[in-house]
Amino acid sequence: MKKNSLDISKKNIDDLKSICGKGLWVEDIDLKKQYLTEQRGYYKSSSQIILKPNSTKKVSNILRYCNGNNIPVVPQGGNTGLVGGAVAGYVSNEIILNLENMNKIREISHSDSLITAEAGVTLHKVQSNAESINKIFPLSLASEGTCQIGGNLATNAGGVHVIKYGNAKDLVLGLEVVLADGTIFNDLKKLRKDNSGYNINQLFIGSEGTLGIITAATLKLFPKPVERHTILVALDSIDSAIDIMNQLKKLFFDKLSALEFFSDFSLEIAMKFISKLTPPFNENYPWYILIDIEETIETTETLELIENFLYKNLQKDIIKDGLISKNLKERNELWQIRESIPYAQKSEGASIKHDVSVPLSNISDFLVKTLQKVSELIPNIRPCIFGHLGDGNIHFNLTKPPDIEDDDFLKFQKEINKIIYDSIFQYEGSISAEHGVGLLKNEDIKNYKRKSELKLMFKMKNFFDPKNILNPGKLI
Numbered sequence: 001m002k003k004n005s006l007d008i009s010k011k012n013i014d015d016l017k018s019i020c021g022k023g024l025w026v027e028d029i030d031l032k033k034q035y036l037t038e039q040r041g042y043y044k045s046s047s048q049i050i051l052k053p054n055s056t057k058k059v060s061n062i063l064r065y066c067n068g069n070n071i072p073v074v075p076q077g078g079n080t081g082l083v084g085g086a087v088a089g090y091v092s093n094e095i096i097l098n099l100e101n102m103n104k105i106r107e108i109s110h111s112d113s114l115i116t117a118e119a120g121v122t123l124h125k126v127q128s129n130a131e132s133i134n135k136i137f138p139l140s141l142a143s144e145g146t147c148q149i150g151g152n153l154a155t156n157a158g159g160v161h162v163i164k165y166g167n168a169k170d171l172v173l174g175l176e177v178v179l180a181d182g183t184i185f186n187d188l189k190k191l192r193k194d195n196s197g198y199n200i201n202q203l204f205i206g207s208e209g210t211l212g213i214i215t216a217a218t219l220k221l222f223p224k225p226v227e228r229h230t231i232l233v234a235l236d237s238i239d240s241a242i243d244i245m246n247q248l249k250k251l252f253f254d255k256l257s258a259l260e261f262f263s264d265f266s267l268e269i270a271m272k273f274i275s276k277l278t279p280p281f282n283e284n285y286p287w288y289i290l291i292d293i294e295e296t297i298e299t300t301e302t303l304e305l306i307e308n309f310l311y312k313n314l315q316k317d318i319i320k321d322g323l324i325s326k327n328l329k330e331r332n333e334l335w336q337i338r339e340s341i342p343y344a345q346k347s348e349g350a351s352i353k354h355d356v357s358v359p360l361s362n363i364s365d366f367l368v369k370t371l372q373k374v375s376e377l378i379p380n381i382r383p384c385i386f387g388h389l390g391d392g393n394i395h396f397n398l399t400k401p402p403d404i405e406d407d408d409f410l411k412f413q414k415e416i417n418k419i420i421y422d423s424i425f426q427y428e429g430s431i432s433a434e435h436g437v438g439l440l441k442n443e444d445i446k447n448y449k450r451k452s453e454l455k456l457m458f459k460m461k462n463f464f465d466p467k468n469i470l471n472p473g474k475l476i
């Protein structure tokens with residue numbers, strides 16, 4: 001793909017300001033900081049101006065102007081992405097177009113179970129609007145207070161409820177997107193079935209701002225559960241975790257709404273980080289699974305089933321220990337453990353992080369063999385493994401041994417990446433399960449994605465954005 005590297009003239013900047021309108025752009029260095037700070041601190045971002053249009057028409061006018069003047073544009077949502085996708089200035093002199101002022105709920109319908117939100121609405125606002133009509137929008141991420149629905153769709157976000165409700169792509173009925181040349185593609189349909197042609201909407205989901213700028217979406221809502229049972233179980237092997245997962249899927253089917261797992265070290269650092277909580281069990285075990293089972297009607301049957309399930313597996317020694325939350329406070333505390341892990345990791349020094357997936361049947365082999373290889377390279381490395389077991393999505397994070405300096409550990413990044421990616425390839429997985437590709441993995445996917453897929457991706461990019469003005473250098 002051709003790289004853009006043009007300077008943006010003062011005239012261009014003045015024109016863009018007037019297209020955006022008064023108060024809808026930021027030039028001040030201090031005010032720009034929040035848009036230029038990247039979550040993981042891997043990349044330094046720069047953009048002469050941050051454009052913050054408040055209507056689809058303005059987004060369209062900006063793109064038409066930028067396309068005509070070869071000015072590359074980085075679409076940006078809540079800037080919570082973890083792969084440098086919303087960073088500007090890396091491959092060319094880009095400007096950031098942030099969607100935060102496109103923040104209206106256009107429609108919400110109880111009878112159609114849907115909500116139409118503009119791209120800059122935060123995920124949390126979509127969730128609370130759904131709750132206001134006694135429904136839920138089930139996408140749930142630890143970043144939900146800040147990330148935006150446009151960013152969620154552009155990254156095809158996952159999160160903890162994928163096992164029941166699917167990824168972001170499964171939650172969309174229709175989209176409104178502005179294409180590189182300014183054309184407004186309006187497909188905000190409300191249909192649950194429509195076999196009248198290509199599903200163009202889905203092309204934009206997960207495209208990381210490289211094919212178009214999402215300006216609004218019609219999303220599916222679901223019945224609000226009346227009860228959630230949260231269970232934590234301790235296990236001594238990942239094989240037992242897979243066994244438990246399969247039993248739960250069979251027993252509870254669509255009531256099973258979360259199935260998260262984490263390693264001993266993950267629990268240890270989370271407990272240190274939260275400090276005010278007492279450890280859930282008296283002993284330590286190699287693996288834990290956190291389970292949510294939800295009810296949309298009042299019943300006592302499910303709790304009995306859960307208790308029997310735990311009892312049976314404790315008897316068989318598959319589950320080593322287990323507990324069921326008795327109230328909302330206990331439930332929140334269990335989830336706090338899981339959600340604290342990424343933050344707790346920061347206090348332990350440098351980590352090398354991977355967000356990968358493998359078929360469920362390969363998880364055990366992948367983990368055992370890959371951990372063995374990285375431990376041979378760096379003895380005492382601390383695997384902080386956690387993730388969405390039900391989807392085969394593993395946050396394969398490796399924290400430095402306590403006696404090695406951060407910089408010395410990070411020198412192994414390339415070698416470790418190769419071990420993990422080669423292993424992922426061998427076990428038929430993906431090197432990016434839910435965070436996307438961005439700048440972080442755009443070179444790696446060339447080695448670990450099928451050539452035929454890459455070829456078609458390049459053709460699509462060229463078709464939608466022949467001048468390569470949309471988020472150049474990201475994803476492909």
Ligand SMILES: Cc1cc2nc3c(=O)[nH]c(=O)nc-3n(C[C@H](O)[C@H](O)[C@H](O)COP(=O)(O)OP(=O)(O)OC[C@H]3O[C@@H](n4cnc5c(N)ncnc54)[C@H](O)[C@@H]3O)c2cc1C
Nearest residue numbers: 077078079080081085148150151152154157158159209214
């Ligand atoms: C604490 C924490 C926990 C997280 N947990 C999860 C998790 O469980 N699952 C998960 O999937 N992710 C997770 N993430 C990553 C991140 O929150 C998601 O990728 C999220 O969907 C990004 O949304 P955003 O609005 O912040 O997008 P940004 O970071 O602003 O942008 C992300 C990408 O989308 C593009 N983009 C943004 N808005 C648009 C738009 N309107 N149109 C076109 N392109 C656009 C950008 O160009 C960029 O390539 C987590 C992040 C943090 C910090």
